[in-house]
Amino acid sequence: MAARGRVCSIANALAVIGERWSLLVLREILLGERRFDQIARNTGASRDILAARLRTLVEAGVLEKRRYEEHPPRYEYVPTEAGRALQPILLNLMEWGDRYVTDGPPPTVWRHSCGAEFHPATVCAHCGGAATEEEMRAVRIGPVL
């Protein structure tokens, strides 16, 4: 792992969930899939890579591996708090993909409890105001090593 470049939590986050397939695995987990075969089918990842990714996500504390059957031993993967906290990232990725990459209508659609079709907006957690570039300024930026 390169220790070079800017000291940055984006880089640190990507070291955990930035490898290929990791976020698609999380997508399936947060859609409710918990089993190896199902995750393999729904993501398209090959089984060896999937096994490796699940291991690193468990080690990183994003998923928990739990035995749900003794004989024969069978396992499921459930999200930890850190795993559930990735949902905003996935929602924003989906929105961006819908807008700028996917041709045609969005493949997946959510509805919010307010009745409207759900689209994410990222706002200031304190005041609820928009998080545009003009509204924000960097107080401190991680240095480059």
Next chain:
Amino acid sequence: MAARGRVCSIANALAVIGERWSLLVLREILLGERRFDQIARNTGASRDILAARLRTLVEAGVLEKRRYEEHPPRYEYVPTEAGRALQPILLNLMEWGDRYVTDGPPPTVWRHSCGAEFHPATVCAHCGGAATEEEMRAVRIGPVL
């Protein structure tokens, strides 16, 4: 490129910005860096990979390559609208990394115009309500091919 797996804008988005270094390049661009050497230094990516990433991001319409000097020819990379629309994703990634990965205090801190230290919250764009799992339900989910 696997055409397998679920039809999903998250997968489509990751096909564009999910390769290694792509999001760190975007981070630097959105921090205001525009030049090849500076992006190389600040991300830690090797120059050959960086050249490849910049090419694919330009082809995907996320960045624009612009000549800013004729003799000798010099280029800068500026974000398109699609590139600027990635900011919420980066802010949420930073927040998640601060909380669950980075040891110690956040390396980078923003302040919102309301005066508070900035932390992102993802809400329903229509009503402003929280985007928790209980508040949302999937109307349609992309099929698995």
Next chain:
DNA sequence: CGTGCAAAGTTGGATTTCACAACCCACTCG
């Protein structure tokens, strides 16, 4: 008993990507 099926992986080998250093070219500066 033998065959088939399922879940959750592991193994071996080919292919692709990545990393690192070195090099190139067009200029500018001293």
Next chain:
DNA sequence: CGAGTGGGTTGTGAAATCCAACTTTGCACG
């Protein structure tokens, strides 16, 4: 002239990925 800078390309070797096949532990049928 020689050194430095910006923006890359090339060559080589290491690492990661893909794919298909195999393994293990058990259940269910006939």
